Amino acid sequence: MERLLPSDPSVIGGYRLAGRLGAGGMGVVYLARSPHGTWCALKAIRSEYADDPAFRARFRRETQLATGLRAHWTVPVVAADAKARTPWLATAYVPGPSLAEAIALHGPWPAAQLLRLAAALAEALDGIHTCGLIHRDVKPANILLAVDGPRLIDFGIARAVGATALTADGSVIGSPGYLSPEQARGRAVGPETDVFSLGCVLAHAATGRPVFGVGPAAGVLYRTVHENPGLEDVPDALAETVRRCLSKDPRNRPPVAELREEFGRFDEHGWLPSGLPALVAARAARVLELPVPQNTVVDDGPPGAGTPDAATRAEVPGTVTPTSRRRVLAAGGAVGGVVAAGAGGWWRWGRPDHTAARGTGPLPRRVIGLLGDRSDPAFTAHERGARLAVGEHQNNPRRPFDLVLRTADDRGTAAGAAAAAAALAADPVMDLVIGAGTNTTVPAAVAACTRARVTLLVTRADTNELDGVNLTSALLLRPTRTVGPPAVLRYLNRVVRPGRSAVVRDLSDADETLQTIRIITVHKKLDGDAVVEEVAPDADFTAAARRIAARGDDAVVFAGVRPGRAASCARALRAAGYRGTRVADEHVIGTPFLDAAEGWFVGTGYTDATADPRTRKFAAAHRARYRSAPAPWAAEAYDAVRFAVHGLTAAGDNARTTVRAELLRHSWQGITRRVSYDPDSEFFQANDDAGSFLYEVTDHAARFVSGADDIPRPEA
Structure with missing residues (x-):
C-alpha cells in the first residue's frame, strides 16, 4: 500500500480514499472507506476509456453482471458508477498479497499447495462462466491470497475493455504471458481462454517463472502462439493437466467442470506454503492499524438540493448514493480541521507532506549512486551529466530534499560490477542506483541490486539479458536489442x-x-x-x-x-x-x-546534445561548467537523475522501498526521451522510438x- 499522490482525488462516489493499492493499464486502484465504514478496493478508470461512450455502455452492463456474481473465491462488486466523469467500481477489500508477489518473495509452490490453489481457482472460474462472464485476464497479479483461500479479482472489467479494444484493429487485451493464443491473435474468445490462463498461472506458481518467458510483449506473444511452454519443473501431479490447459487449440483444453473434478475440493488447512501465512497476516494487520475516518454530517439545505440525478448512476444493487459536491467540500474541510487540531487522522497518512521540508529545519537527504567503469569515457560523460542535474536540483529553493551523488567503480568486469553494486546497496541511506555500465557489467549489477531491493536505473546497456526487468529491481531507460x-x-x-x-x-x-x-x-x-x-x-x-x-x-x-x-x-x-x-x-x-x-x-541510444535542438540548453550548461561539449551519454545521465528525483519526490519518506513503484506509475518527459513502462511487463515502452537516435x-x-x-x- 502506498501514499496518495497530490494529484489523486480525496473522494470518489462518496468513498474516502486512504491510499493506493496499485495502478495498471486500466486505471488506479485505491484503498477506500465506504460511506458505511467498510474498507473497499476502488478502481478508477483511465480517461482514454472514460471518453469512449461504447466503453461506458459495456462497463455498465458488465458491472451489473458482476454485481450478481456470488461465486466462491471471487470478490463481489459492491458499487459502481459508469456515468461518472471518472467511471469507477468498488469491490470488497482483501488485505493480502497477490500470488505474483508471493512467488517473487518466496519462490515456487510445493505440489500439495498447488493442488489446493488449482482447486479454488477452478471453482472460481466455474462460477464466473456460469454467470455469463469471461475473465480474460487471469494472472498471478489478479489472485489475492487470504488466510482462508485465494480470491480472483478484476472479472467484468476485462470483458468490458476487451469488447472495446478488440473491435477494429485486432489489438490484444490481457496480459502477455497469461493470455491465450486466440487472444494474442485478436480473435473471439470463450471460457477456454480462461482455462489457458489458468494453466499459465499454475505453471508459474510451480516453477517460479512465466511459462512463455519474459521480455517485451511482442516476443512473449510470439512464443505464446508458436512455441511450446516450459513445463520442465511442474510437479507430476499437475504436469499433464497443465499441458492440456495450454493447448494452442481451444477445443483441446479441458472444460472447467472437468478441472474441478481433477483437482478435487479445496482444503483450507495448510493451503499456503511455508512463510506465506505470516505475510498474509502482516498485510491484514496493516489495514487494521489504519485510523477510521470520522463520519461528517453536513446540512445540505432543502431536500434534493445539490444531489445528483439517480439516473446518472449505474443500476447496480447495493450502489451507495454519492455525496454531493457541497457535502464533499464541507467534509474535506471538517477532516482538515481534525488534522489541524492534532488528531493525527488517516488523511495525513494518506498523502505525502513536503511542507515540513520547506520549514526552518534541515531538509531530508536522498542519495543516488552512479555505477560504472571510471576508465571508460562514457562513465565520465555520465558523471558530468548527473552532477549537472544534482546541481540544478540543489539550486531549487522549493526542493523537498537535498540530493547527494555517490560514484562507484565496477572496473569494467562483471565481478567488479557485482561487488560495487553490492557495496552501494549495502549503504542504508542509498535510495537508488544508476547503472552506467555495459552489457558485460550491468546484468551483474542488476542481480546485486535485486538481492538488496534497491532500484537500479539502466541508461546504456541494451543486452537481451535485461528483458526480464519485471523479475528484478531494475528499470530500463532505453529499448534493448529485442526491439531491434x-x-x-x-x-x-x-x-x-x-x-x-x-x-x-x-x-x-x-x-x-x-x-x-x-x-x-x-x-x-x-x-x-x-x-x-x-x-x-x-x-x-x-x-x-x-x-x-x-x-x-x-x-x-x-x-x-x-x-x-x-x-x-x-x-x-x-x-x-x-x-x-x-x-x-x-x-x-x-x-x-x-x-x-x-x-x-x-x-x-544516445543523442548529440550539441546538435539536438531539445538538448541545447543542457549543452550550454555543460560547456559553462566543464569547458567542453557534452560527450555521448551525458544528456541521458542528466535525464536519469531528473527521472530519479521525480520518483523520489513522489515516494516520500519510504523512498528506497517505494521509488520503483512511483517511477512505473506515470510517464515522464525528459530532454532526450519520454519514459514510460508497460503496466504488466514493466518493460520500457519505445513509443515513437523513444530514446533512439540516427x-x-x-x-x-x-x-x-x-x-x-x-x-x-x-x-x-
Missing part, C-alpha cells in the same frame, strides 16, 4: 522504403544478433522482403557482398556488434560496387568502422541526423 535498432528501422521504413533488404548476420556474435533477425524476419518490423546472409566467424564478407550487389537489394542491415567485422563488411560492399542504403547499430561505432563506412547510417558516418565521424521520432512519415 529502432532508429535505423524507422529510417528505412519511412525514408528509404526498400522493396527488398539484405540482413548480413555476423555469426561471430550469433547470440547477440538473433533478436535483430527475429525482429526483421518474424515480427516484420522492416517493410518489404528480407534476405538473410549469414557469414561465419572465420569467413570474410566478399561472397555475401557480391550476392547482394548482384541482386540489387535496396538496403543492407548489418547485424553484428564488432567494429572490425562491420568495417570488413563495409569494405566488401564497396568493393562489390554496392551503393544502396547501409545501416547498423551503435555497437559497431569505433575507429575501424568509421574509417571504412562512409555514408552508413547508425542507430544509437547518425550518419561522414568524414570518419558519426554525425547526428535526428531523433527517431523526428524522422518524417513519407508523403502520401
